[in-house]
Amino acid sequence: MAIVDEKPPTDGKIWSLCRMPFWQSTNPSSSSSSSTQNIHHLSQNQQQQQQVSSVEGSNTTNSSSSTSTVSSVARSLLPTRRRLRLDPSTKLYFPYEPGKQVKSAIKIKNTSKSHVAFKFQTTAPKSCFMRPPGGILVPGESIIATVFKFVEHPENNEKQVDQKSKVKFKIMSLKVKEGIEYVPELFDEQKDQVAVEQILRVVFLDAERPSTALDKLKRQLAEAEAALEARKKPPEDTGPRIVGEGLVIDEWKERRERYLAKQQVEGADSV
Template structure:
């Protein structure tokens, strides 16, 4: 920094020298490049601080908003993923994927399937078929308690094959079993599935497989055993429950122990009266 001659020879204690020295102290410092760096005004500095603060807080608000949007997006993705996952099964079927029928053209044949409620609540099930005119189920539906098992019987009329078609390997008839969670024990009604259509779950779609009755196969043997169990269970349901109350003989004549004792007592009294006479 160059100093003029007047400033160099000026007296140190003079007023004018003191003023010029004060002016020198107030001169701006030079940067390395030689240009003076003027300090920013106070108002600019404070304004810059305000803008920085506003920018920082203004940036934090969108971050929170983005997080909420990301959370909502994640929730929607999880809901879609849950919808794509297979529904939890409430029933266990045996056979699991097929209905086996003995092949007897021109006759009505039977198949059987064991259905067990494996859930912890009461479950209603319902049969559906692609051939309602030639097939029917017994029962067509029911309400099962937790752990309860039933053997359903399926009837089908077997038509004669056309053009020597191999019916033992080809059959387009299918059956569908639907399940529905219910609140508790109740009588089955088809309207249950109409009222709660969105809550019904497709348990299985069963294909029809015909078995040669002249051959021996594990499927045919198992089918015959299940049909025998189904018939025994049906007969047990038809049998009236045993009555533990008073016996009824003839048309409304009630006989019980008290009445028998009373009749014996009256008969004894009559004998004593006759003997006394």
């Protein structure tokens, strides 16, 4: 083809035998315009590919920083998995006795497979306190906590039973390692791992009117007092009794006395 472009033949017959292929027999202007369009499309495709590659590169650099954000958002959307089972589950019942300090009780059980620390918080720390205020439960362990509250006199001097109190209690949980000792600072050091188990509302009961809730409260308070007295008692010593400078009294002392008496008898006979 390059030879034909340099020196076209003068003979018509030779020219007819060396015709250009059919794909180049079209108008030169149309072929040049189509080639120009092809080049334009190619340049556009290259630009688009460069843009895509730049976007992919920026996405790759930002993927590490966005992964933590996405995971935290996903964790916040998931329902909180309970570590503790509470009884009662949503309310704290107090006998209504104005001008006195009354008690409530709640049973807390660790239903998870790990050690769990729990902690109480209240909106009225001046008039309420808990015993114990916190602790660590092994898997399957339960405890009955006692809550104390001072009941103020009503302003209108009328008895208001079953009134809606603004005081609330919050129970929080934290998964901890086995063998760790409980300190309240654990919940400040690991804020991201703390779960709010329940927010309990205070409900007053008529102390003079029998009810199922009041009977249950009395039973739980009795169990809590019995458990507290059991913890106060010193542990029983199941080992041998030690006196003096470490001599073991029991059968070992008796054997030694019999041996010495026997030695004295044999010495007297030999003399």
